[in-house]
Amino acid sequence: MAAGRGAELLRPPVSSGRATFLELFFDLAFVVALTRVSQRFAGLGDDTGWALVTGFGRTLLLFLALWLIWSHTAWITSRYEPEQPIIQAVVVGTMFASLIMAVTLPRAMEERALPFAVAYLMVMVVRPLVVAVALRGHPRRLVPFRLVVWALASAPLWLAGALGPDHLRLPLWVVALAVDYLAWTLGWPLPWLGVAKVGRWRIAGTHLADRYQQMFLIALGESILVIGVVFSGADYSAERAAAFAVAFATSALLWRIYFYRAGLLLTEAFDRAGMPGRLGAVSERTHLLIVLSVLVTAVGYELVIDHPFGQARPGWLLFLVGGPMLFLVARVRLQYEIFGRVSHSHLIGLVALLLCTPALAQRAPMVGLSVVAAVLALVALVDALRRWGQPTEISASPIGGETSDVGDSEA
Structure with missing residues (x-):
């Protein structure tokens, strides 16, 4: 330098x-x-x-x-x-x-x-x-x-x-x-x-990975804030309490799926990259999608807690199902960025949500949120069972593995 x-x-x-x-x-x-x-x-x-x-x-x-x-x-x-x-x-x-x-x-x-x-x-x-x-x-x-x-x-x-x-x-x-x-x-x-x-660019890759993880947690924190504020401001009922619990479980599942293996090893992947800037540029787009998906999903929480068994509104599926689907798409990208492979469990979850969407358009919002939580729970369970008893993986990112050959000090 x-x-x-x-x-x-x-x-x-x-x-x-x-x-x-x-x-x-x-x-x-x-x-x-x-x-x-x-x-x-x-x-x-x-x-x-x-x-x-x-x-x-x-x-x-x-x-x-x-x-x-x-x-x-x-x-x-x-x-x-x-x-x-x-x-x-x-x-x-x-x-x-x-x-x-x-x-x-x-x-x-x-x-x-x-x-x-x-x-x-x-x-x-x-x-x-x-x-x-x-x-x-x-x-x-x-x-x-x-x-x-x-x-x-x-x-x-x-x-x-x-x-x-x-x-x-x-x-x-x-x-x-x-x-x-x-x-x-x-x-x-x-x-x-x-x-x-x-x-x-010459950057501190581990620092950038840390910042991406923190922004994901900030987005999750915002979703928890939505859950708490909406439930505390509404009339208490068993239906709203159930929606509150399912919404919280959904956020917890998003946290679990993100950090299980790939999200947890994000810092290690940056540390091992010969050109962390290249991995950072790709991961920036992935985390944009992840943060956006969490925000969109949080809107679904608000709609369901306010009207858990209200009239079915197809437009709500953009938030109830669209947010989790976008999250799984981004999580598939993250899996590839860290390990160089695609997660079949996430693809299965994505297809399951896609197939359920037409039927959910005719169901109460609470049913839609419950189905989403069940699919995410299945994805998390399959991930855990697949790695049960196996040694801890190390990152093997196919992105940014080359050693930088940039000679210009401007980089």
């Missing part, structure tokens, strides 16, 4: 892989943000048809914007030393902007669009500028410079969407967010400078 001015900001090889207290403090803003995302999703419970699709798409866009902020921050603290004052200032500033996005999120597609967009752009534009200045003459300063250029390219779309007519906001923001994600995927290419794909 190149030495020189600004080199003190880089993570040393002996740096701890554990998240700092500042990063855990930063995550508190996303506790608020994820709660607001769930509330927006829950507000779609009575919608059907096109209204449900567009409402879900609007909330998904806001979630993806928040995820990009959190993910970039996780990579920054895995790449630079979080104990450095300038990096700490960057994290605290990002936390404040994220909190603004969180509190404006319930009406971010309506009258609070401008503060949401401005807070987002402050992170995407100002943060890499601060890092680039702090790096001074170090070759890595060109990476945050790339981020600034691409963020400025999408900024007019964000601002036009916030200030323009309401009916143009969604399409403009979809294009803007697509530009930001495309830049992240391609490595922010610029003429004469080439690309800086994150898969080739």
Whole structure:
């Protein structure tokens, strides 16, 4: 790694892989943000048809914007030393902007669009500028410079969407967010400078794995919060108590399935990877799906606890069954990333939920949640029986196993 001015900001090889207290403090803003995302999703419970699709798409866009902020921050603290004052200032500033996005999120597609967009752009534009200045003459300063250029390219779309007519906001923001994600995927290419794909970055892989696990737990914590708040605010009855218990069991099963083997060995897989950035780039997409699936499933909890044996509403299946199905899809991806194979039990669970969906459209919400819990319990049981009495597995990730051959100190 190149030495020189600004080199003190880089993570040393002996740096701890554990998240700092500042990063855990930063995550508190996303506790608020994820709660607001769930509330927006829950507000779609009575919608059907096109209204449900567009409402879900609007909330998904806001979630993806928040995820990009959190993910970039996780990579920054895995790449630079979080104990450095300038990096700490960057994290605290990002936390404040994220909190603004969180509190404006319930009406971010309506009258609070401008503060949401401005807070987002402050992170995407100002943060890499601060890092680039702090790096001074170090070759890595060109990476945050790339981020600034691409963020400025999408900024007019964000601002036009916030200030323009309401009916143009969604399409403009979809294009803007697509530009930001495309830049992240391609490595922010610029003429004469080439690309800086994150898969080739020098990062503390174990730290990044730790952050992904923590975000999953934050999402699970949000689901537990939903269960407790909804049940405590409703009239007590045996039906609601049963829904409360099944919802909690479902969250516990999501935790079990994630951490059983693959999720537990995520840190080890990053530690063994010759190019942890490549594994991190793939795992980032997987954990995006996992966190989203938990949030969507939590909305199903709220709907069931409020109306456990109410009228069947097919739109609710998007949350009751769609969330767990998305979780199993993402968990299959995670299994491959850690062990290089696909879990048959998860595929069986996915097919079972898919086959049950038409019948559940005609059943009470409580029946749907109970079937989901039973399928997840079966997946967890098969996983446990398959490994019963066998030696503990080690990670064998097919991703990022190569030794980095990057010679450019910018990486």
